[in-house]
Amino acid sequence: xxxxxQNSGPLSVPEGAIASLNCTYxxxxxxxxxxxxxxxxxxxxLIMFIYSNGDKEDGRFTAQLNKASQYVSLLIRDxxxxxxxxxxxxxxxxxxxxxxxxxxxxxxIKP
Amino acid sequence: xxKVTQSSRYLVKRxxxxxxxxxxxxxxxxxxxxxxxxxxxxxxxxxxxxDVKMKExxxxxxxYSVSREKKxxxxxxxxxxxxxxxSMYLCASLAPGQGVNQPQHFGDGTRLSIL
Numbered sequence: 001x002x003x004x005x006q007n008s009g010p011l012s013v014p015e016g017a018i019a020s021l022n023c024t025y026x027x028x029x030x031x032x033x034x035x036x037x038x039x040x041x042x043x044x045x046l047i048m049f050i051y052s053n054g055d056k057e058d059g060r061f062t063a064q065l066n067k068a069s070q071y072v073s074l075l076i077r078d079x080x081x082x083x084x085x086x087x088x089x090x091x092x093x094x095x096x097x098x099x100x101x102x103x104x105x106x107x108x109i110k111p
Numbered sequence: 112x113x114k115v116t117q118s119s120r121y122l123v124k125r126x127x128x129x130x131x132x133x134x135x136x137x138x139x140x141x142x143x144x145x146x147x148x149x150x151x152x153x154x155x156x157x158x159x160x161x162d163v164k165m166k167e168x169x170x171x172x173x174x175y176s177v178s179r180e181k182k183x184x185x186x187x188x189x190x191x192x193x194x195x196x197x198s199m200y201l202c203a204s205l206a207p208g209q210g211v212n213q214p215q216h217f218g219d220g221t222r223l224s225i226l
Contacts, residue, residue: 008151034214043201043217044154088153097142097161097205098169099215103153 002027004091006102015111019076023089023102026070030100032092033065033072037085038104044088048074079109114138115218117202123224130189132221134202142205143185144215145169145177147198154201160185192225199223 003026013019021035032051036044050056050063050072062075072091076083089102118133136143142161146154146169156169160179174196178186185204189196199222203215 004153032213041222043220045217046214049214090154097144097159098156099154101154103151 002091002093002100004089004100004102006087006089006105008103009106010108011105012108012110013079015079015081015109017079019079019083019107019109021074021076021087021089021105021107022071023073023091024071025089025091025100027091027093027100028067028070029093030067030070030091033063034090034092034099035061035063035072035074036088036090037083038088039085047087076107081109081111083107084109115202115204115216117200117218117221119221120219121222121224123226124189124192125226126192126194128189128192128225130192130223130225132187132189132200132202132223134185134187134218135183136185136204136216137183138204138206139182140204140206141182143179144203144205145175145185145187146201146203147171147196148201148220149198157187194225197223197225 005024034049035047038044048063056063060077064073086104088104090099114137144159145157158177160166176188202218
């Protein structure tokens with residue numbers, strides 16, 4: 001059974017600090033890794049995706065992938081109250097269109 | 112930008128009814144997906160379709176069927192609605208030939224309540 005694990009939270013971070021969200025996955029054959037943000041009552045929206053080991057930066061967001069340890073993380077710098085949401089990690093395999101989804105981490109940014 | 116449109120944001124139906132959820136995308140995408148999302152469980156794949164009239168079961172197909180008569184439209188059907196099908200339903204699409212290495216794009220979701 002392929003699994004993606006996330007701490008459900010809530011993770012509380014002061015405004016302006018760095019928020020660190022983590023995700024581990026069980027399938028060593030996984031090739032693609034996605035972070036989605038989901039506001040309450042809304043649908044998921046893509047934040048970042050990463051395929052290679054290392055860091056990928058986009059504005060205030062950095063995705064980090066470590067395939068040897070089977071984890072992927074998302075860092076949010078200079079956290080804003082508008083970053084308060086649930087962050088979903090999704091992992092893609094090598095042979096089909098199906099993604100394996102984590103249950104999400106709820107992030108709260110405190111002003 | 113990809114536009115994925117779900118026909119209803121909120122829907123209330125009764126037990127035993129046949130329920131249709133509609134999803135339309137405007138980018139000529141071949142691949143479309145139906146998920147349900149329940150608190151603490153993440154997204155679970157119900158069905159997906161990789162072409163017109165083609166469909167594959169996901170992780171939880173029981174009690175559901177789908178229809179893909181046109182490329183832009185993917186319908187989810189609850190044959191006989193039950194209370195345990197109360198959930199948020201999300202439709203997504205994926206660009207052609209991209210497989211799992213490209214992100215899926217979601218509609219706004221349909222919050223379905225079965226009474």
